[in-house]
Amino acid sequence: MVTIKLFGSLRLKTGCKGLEVSLSDVRDVKGACQLLADETGRSVKEFRNCVFMINGKPGRLSSALRDGDELVLLAAAGGG
Amino acid sequence: MATKYGGYMGKVMMIDLTTGQTSEYPWSDEERRLFIGGKIMAAKILGDNLKSDTQPLSEENMLVITTGPFTGSGAPSSSRFNVSTLSPQTGILTSSNCGGNFGYYLKKAGLDALIIKGRSPEPVWLEICNDNFTLHDASDIWGMHTGRVQEVLEDKLRGQSGRAPKNGKIVIGPAGENLVRYASIVSNERLAGRGGTGAVMGWKNLKAVTVSGNRQIKLHNPEKVREINKSWVKYLKKHPLTGDQLPRLGTAGLVSTMQMRGQLSTKNYNYGQYEDYEKVSGETLAEDFNIVNKGCLTCPIKCARTVNVNGKAVKGPELETLGLLGGGILNNDMQAILDWNYELDELGMDTISAASTLAFAMEANEKGLWDNGLEFGEGDNAKISQIWNDIAYRRGIGDELANGSRWCSEKYGGKEFAIHSKGMELAAYEPRRTVGLGLGYAVSNRGGCHLNGGYMVLVEGLSLAVNQQTPHAKPDFTMVFQDLMEGVSACGQCLFTTYAFFPPPVISHPNSWYTKAFCKAVPFIGPVLRGMNMFPQIVCFNIPIIFNQSAMLHHITGMPVTFGSFMRMGERGYTLERHINTRFGVTRRSDTLPSRLTDVPQDPADDKTRVPLERMKNVYYHARGWSRDGIPTPHTLKKLGLDKLASYKVTQEEFRKRGAADGDN
Structure with a gap:
């Protein structure tokens, strides 16, 4: 299983906090973005323009996912 | 003292709570041009009046409440006011910026700033309505919480007429009355939160200030101000940070x-x-x-x-x-x-x-x-x-x-x-994973503040993914961001507008080649920034859309302003505050972080996950034109026009003496 978590304003816009999916459904970050787009009905571009963190480390669109991974999608943030 | 500049009311008033007397504080157009308003103006006033042995909780200490030329101009996010004083928490200058509406009403009363000195023998609250200053007995409201006291004051202002004038209020709560060193001043639900300004107000036995008036705020070029304003608001509302993330979250x-x-x-x-x-x-x-x-x-x-x-x-x-x-x-x-x-x-x-x-x-x-x-x-x-x-x-x-x-x-x-x-x-940002902010925390003029420290975390992980651990170019960026925010704050505008300085595509496309290239390039462009700082006249133009502040300042006041001169203004303010702080003993040795953050890696397996502070300080002081001991040099003071101020004149002998006190660093 792969855990996908969504943060930032995209989470509020889509109402989707994240997904638990099987590895056969998402082999890489790109696939995870497509899956999120399908689930939420929004453009895949919005998800591809997020910052990706895999198990707490920076990831890329082409990064492969492995069983047990946690993929986090973040938007840029500022303020304080 | 009348002014030729727009955006100012032309009057600074001082009240001595010991005697109850008010007087106009002299503030010239030359000072307006050099020190603008807000925290820089307040620093100049405090610098002119505080001696090295002045105690924070004493009659000599002043609460200086300032606005900026943007306050009340209609510019976006410009209702700010600033409170500066000698802090009971740090023993050095502090400045605390607050939203709400008090700043706007201070200007409606015809004031650019209010200076409060002395100490009332009994608890009082101050009512200002245009030129009228009235001290009222506060024994019935002393002890009240900040929300309740504002309700009661509204009732008092309503009086027998049953209708209170539109007004702004600042109050303190029990923490200020009891001299908690980090007590705040509260206005509506907003706070001048940091540095213990509330304790200074409490020590002066001043529970609250209300202000109202009907003066008009005149702008140099109102049509141009409206025009910039329109496009600026549009830009802020479309920007991924100021138009999406901040409103939503x-x-x-x-x-x-x-x-x-x-x-x-x-x-x-x-x-x-x-x-x-x-x-x-x-x-x-x-x-x-x-x-x-x-x-x-x-x-x-x-x-x-x-x-x-x-x-x-x-x-x-x-x-x-x-x-x-x-x-x-x-x-x-x-x-x-x-x-x-x-x-x-x-x-x-x-x-x-x-x-x-x-x-x-x-x-x-x-x-x-x-x-x-x-x-x-x-x-x-x-x-x-x-x-x-x-x-x-x-x-x-x-x-x-x-x-x-x-x-x-x-x-x-x-x-x-x-x-x-x-x-x-310190604020909630752990600096071992944002070393630029670690430097900012340490050198910040008011102590461990992320904003006064330059807020490098914005590019070190929040909005952009610049290498969080490298010290390269971080001192130069810290200085630029500090100066930029110093200038914006002095204008009376919220610092959040500066987040729109980064063009939207860079923020909203973190995986694009240009954003990645920018992040990779940052550690190598320190010398470019240093050059820009040495010769700001190179940037002899305004930067439309992403940085409207300098053009807006020009059209509000009529002063000639470019991006370069705006940055120089911020630098002047930052160095002025540092220069005053040296009077209270601040040197390189004061620019510290607890050893947990500098000596103990956050990740035991990665020695880079700590703040390489001393190394960055050397570069930072050099970039600022301060000595290795963190003292602004006579040359730097001259460059910034601060050498003309008699009260700040540092003799070569004094300069050497200050340096010698820190000679082992």
């Missing part, structure tokens, strides 16, 4: 990003990640607790949250409060944070310093240094609420916590984990 939206970047202070800065972060994140706040977004007067960003506390809609917590009262003390109860945030506002004290001092006490207890009964992950929310009250009324252990973490660590030990700089506690 507020500053609380940073929690999850900070967690991912290892920047979320956890267990008194032992760690940079908190396992229960989601429960105290901005997303949870927005989804489950936020009622409605709010904003200050003329603000299109509307970053404030409104939440429910005991059936009442009140202001929600900011990122710093969520971070420090969440992961900072291992608390995952969001409702508890909302309750505490409200209680701290009502008592009138800084949530950052209160939370960080509490975290210090918990760790000191855990380590056996201080048997105080406070534990991380306490779970007893009522007990923490009681602690806030004990601090505000200086009862029991609260009497010691009221002095802040520096004081407590000097008494009980544990200096290495008392998370402050110059006596002011």
Whole structure:
């Protein structure tokens, strides 16, 4: 299983906090973005323009996912 | 003293609470041009009046409340006012910026600034209506919480006519009355939170100030101001930070990003990640607790949250409060944070310093240094609420916590984990994973402040992914961001507008080649920034769309302003504050962080995860034109036009003497 978590304003816009999916459904970050787009009905571009963190480390669109991974999608943030 | 410049009312008034007398404070157009307003103007006034032996809680100390030329002009996010004084928390200058509407009404009363000195023999509150200053007995409102006292004052202003004039108010709560060193001044629900300005007001026996008036604010070129304003608001509303993230999530939206970047202070800065972060994140706040977004007067960003506390809609917590009262003390109860945030506002004290001092006490207890009964992950929310009250009324252990973490660590030990700089506690960003901000915290003029420190974390992980651990170019960027924010603050505008300085595509496309190239290039462009700083006349134009402040300042005031001269103005202010602080003993040795952050890697397997402070300080001082001891050199003072001010003139002998005192650094 792969855990996908969504943060930032995209989470509020889509109402989707994240997904638990099987590895056969998402082999890489790109696939995870497509899956999120399908689930939420929004453009895949919005998800591809997020910052990706895999198990707490920076990831890329082409990064492969492995069983047990946690993929986090973040938007840029500022303020304080 | 009338002025030829637009955006100013042309009058600064001073009231001496000892005698009750008012007088006009001389403030010339030359001073307006050099020191603009806000915190820079206040620094000049304090610098002219404070001596090196002036004590924060003394009749000689002044509360200087300033506006800027943008205040009341209609420019976006420009209702700010500034409070500066000699801080009882740090012993050096402090400045605290506040939203709400007090600044606007101060200008409507015809004032650019209000100076309060002396000490009233009895508790009083001050009513200002245009040129009329009236001191009222405050014995019936002394002791009231900050919300209640504002309601009562509104009733008092309503008087027999039954209709109060539109007005702004500043008040203190029990914390200010009882001289808690980090007591705040409150205006509506906003706070001039940091540095203990509330304690200075409390010591002066001044419970509140109300201000109203009907003066007109004249602008140099109102048509051009309207034109820029229109496009500026449009730009801010479209920008991914000021038009999307901040309105939707507020500053609380940073929690999850900070967690991912290892920047979320956890267990008194032992760690940079908190396992229960989601429960105290901005997303949870927005989804489950936020009622409605709010904003200050003329603000299109509307970053404030409104939440429910005991059936009442009140202001929600900011990122710093969520971070420090969440992961900072291992608390995952969001409702508890909302309750505490409200209680701290009502008592009138800084949530950052209160939370960080509490975290210090918990760790000191855990380590056996201080048997105080406070534990991380306490779970007893009522007990923490009681602690806030004990601090505000200086009862029991609260009497010691009221002095802040520096004081407590000097008494009980544990200096290495008392998370402050110059006596002011750090915000919630863990600097071992944002080393540029680590430098900023240390050199900040008011102590451990992220904003006065340059807010490098914005590019070190929050908005952009510049290498968090490299020290390269960080001192240069820190200086540029500090100067930029110093200038914006002096104008009377909210610093959040500066986040739109980065063009939207760079922020909204983090995986694009240009954003990645920019992030990779940052560590190598320090010399370019240094060159720009040495020769700001190169940037002899304004930068439309992304940085409207300099053009706006020109059209509001009529002063000739370019981006280069705007940055020089910020630099002048920053160095002026530093120069004054040296009078109170600030040198290189004061620009410190606790050794936990400089000597102990956050990740034991990665030695780079600590702040290489001394190395960055050398570059920073050089870039600023300060000596290796952190003292502005005579050459730098001359460059900035500060050498003409007699009261600041530093002789070569004095300069050497100050340096010699720090010779071993």
